[in-house]
Amino acid sequence: MVADLGSLAAADTLRGLISGIPCENAELIAVSNGSFLDSCRIVGSDASVELTKQFGFAHLFAFSEAGSPND
Numbered sequence: 001m002v003a004d005l006g007s008l009a010a011a012d013t014l015r016g017l018i019s020g021i022p023c024e025n026a027e028l029i030a031v032s033n034g035s036f037l038d039s040c041r042i043v044g045s046d047a048s049v050e051l052t053k054q055f056g057f058a059h060l061f062a063f064s065e066a067g068s069p070n071d
Contacts, residue, residue, distance in 0.1 A: 002033040003051045003062035010040060010047035011066040022047055035062075 006026035013022040023040035026049045030037040035053040038061075046067035053060045 002030060002035050002053070003049055003064035004066070005029045005033075006037065006040075006049040006051065007047050007064040007066040010042070010049065011045070011068065014042065014045055014047060015068060023049075 006029040009018060009029050010022035010026040012018045013020055013025050018025060022042055023037070026040050026047070027037040030049070030051050035051040038050040038052050039048075040050075041048045044067075046065060048063070048065040051062045053062075
């Protein structure tokens with residue numbers, strides 16, 4: 001879910017709905033939810049993010065991609 005929020009924040013930033021820099025906004029979402037942003041890619045109007053969260057001795061990974069509703 002945090003990865004989804006991060007990719008949506010980045011995509012909305014690309015579309016001008018949120019101010020700022022797309023990947024920085026995705027990182028803010030990740031960090032505020034206790035995760036680390038491993039990667040953020042912008043291709044055209046699409047944003048994809050990969051996150052890691054340490055949970056005890058386990059590392060949980062998540063991936064999400066979001067884009068313009070017109071794509």
